[in-house]
Amino acid sequence: MSEPSDYEAGSHVGADRVPGSREERTLAREVRGYLLGLGLAILLTIASFWVQQTHAIYSSGIAVALLVLAVAQIGIHLVFFLHITTASDNANNILALAFGVLIVCLVVFGSLWVMLHLNHNMMPMDRLLQMQR
């Protein structure tokens, strides 16, 4: 490994580290971080596939459980693979992410909310087709 100041792992979004401001980054520690992320991601993936087929939990909650597991695994990926952290040098990335999450929630839940109500109020499709003839 070259001198620490020259050491930069490519996948860090904002690793503008002031020397000594944080514990030293060594290759072994970096590899351990990725392995931990991989292990957690595998666990959550297995949990998702298990929850989908199980009868062990309240069955109406399975869809919600899958949503929660997906969000958890996305969080794991963001922290361990994309290195989005709460560090001061990451504030811009975090704020952009927060804005992105806001838009995603508006698009997805807004569309569902509006469209399910439209479906609810719409004339049945066969009658609609009859009228168009």
Place this chain on the structure above:
Amino acid sequence: MSTPALPLAHDPAFGPFGIALGQASGHGAGGPAPKRIVVGYGFWIFLLSDVIMFSAFFAAYAVLFKNTAGGPSAHELFDLRNTATETACLLASSFTCGMASLAVGVRSQKWTQLALLVTGLLGLAFIVLELREFIGFVARGAGPSRSAFLSSFFTVVGCHGAHVSAGLLWLGTMMAQFYAKGFRQDIRHRFLCFSLFWHALDIIWVAIFNLVYLVGTLPPELLP
């Protein structure tokens, strides 16, 4: 002078969100941010816009999910074993991509090329599995033109597949550039963007396998 390992909310040296006061990029003593920070930030913005595009496709899938027009439903079509294999391929390739960025960090040509090769092969395996699934659907008369449900399914999953294919091309050019030009700074910046892209694709896939495949194959009475 020692600053804490992680800025705490009550530390007077750090403002809200842990921004180091007086060291903010482009202001005061900190000066402008290093180029790789700016490059990573810009590419992160692009990735978020990509995620927003995908969120519209997810919304379309969720809305159109039940509109099978008498055609096959998700429950009849999806083979979860195939989905699990695809998931394993993409997760492993995300990990080896991380290993590649560590190899770039220590300037090891051999390990960089090896890790990128494994990443590419796993990505290729993913694409092959997905294409096989798509071809199987079309052969069973369940192509994208069959129903609104299948149109939205092929849009969201196919768009992700197109991203992975483009990523494979990018990966090939990164291997060639590291090989021919070495670990030059501009090439490391390109690789930083590539690794962000590849990890982000895995994040999209996490949403796809959970919400499109696993929720999609739940018995209809369990769906909200």
